[in-house]
Amino acid sequence: MVRLSNNLLGILNVVVFVLSIPIFIAGVWLANQASSECEKFLDKPMIVLGVFLMAVSLAGIIGACCRVSCLLWLYLCVMFILILLIFCFTVFAFVVTNKGAGEAVSGRGYKEYKLGDYSHWLQKRVESGKNWDRIRSCVQESKVCQKLANKGDSVQQFFRQNLSPLQSGCCKPPTECNLQYVNATYWSGKISPGSADNQDCKEWNNDPSVLCYNCNSCKAGILASIKDDWKKVAIVNVVFLVFLVIVYSIGCCAFRNNRNDNYYMKR
Incomplete structure (x- = not known):
């Protein structure tokens, strides 16, 4: 039996x-x-x-x-x-x-993310040229920034939003660049002299195919999302x-x- x-x-x-x-x-x-x-x-x-x-x-x-x-x-x-x-x-x-967490911004509903706050192992994987090219392509294909821009929020509405790490890091310039809001993915004015050391301010471009996809803040946003997903897993x-x-x-x-x-x- x-x-x-x-x-x-x-x-x-x-x-x-x-x-x-x-x-x-x-x-x-x-x-x-x-x-x-x-x-x-x-x-x-x-x-x-x-x-x-x-x-x-x-x-x-x-x-x-x-x-x-x-x-x-x-x-x-x-x-x-x-x-x-x-x-x-x-x-x-x-x-x-x-390691790693978003930093609150005064007067904003969203947080901003810095690449150096995350583990070196994750940083190396994301910063790798081949890996980042693929990740950036996937973020662009997801149209996460385009969807944010299509909402047509006023400046007050936008600043009150609780943006996702991807939206905060990839779709807009860092707050310290001191650019003026036109819409979620279009910002006017000149970069603040005090932010000259922030490479992300130089990387930002209003071109919808560029935006902040090459910024360290975008990579940090990816890592913040990975961190949340890995903890769930x-x-x-x-x-x-x-x-x-x-x-x-x-x-x-x-x-x-x-x-x-x-x-x-x-x-």
Whole structure:
């Protein structure tokens, strides 16, 4: 008689196998139908993740339900490595995203962001020429600045807004440049002499294709968004880790059952 842990492990892996199918299909669809590099960014990871989940879940189903000990042993090894990797990534994500926060601006509802406030590891990844070219292209394609400009806010309305890090860092010049508001993405006047050391003031351009996309404040806005996303992912990972540990424990029980059954069959 197949033990309870074997049945439970088999059911859990059937669920994982079913979930892996839409992930794989979504990856293939993105690879063939996406119209830009930004949309294709996740195609390969999703295909790899879908295939990986299929393979691991099949090993778990066959190993648990058909009592194939070698497959179940392989399944447990992969699960252990996966738990270890997710644990390390979660700790790393919390450490890397510990630094950095927006700075409040007097008389403004939004915050401004400085690249130097964030971890050096994240700064290097974002500042890399190849990486930044791709990120900047994706920000431009998202039309986040165009949508902000289309709102047509008055200067008072704009200054009261709680802008996102991307909007604050990429769509407008830093406040210390002392430019005059015309609309969200168009500012007039001359740069304040006191801000001559701020390279972002020199990088700013009213051209909708330029704006502050080459500014350090834009890179800082990206990092602020990454920081928030990574913290959310890290919290989800903690929950996922607990689930994986439970599944791994059930798998260990099923493996022990297989060994006991094989032992009695040989006797």
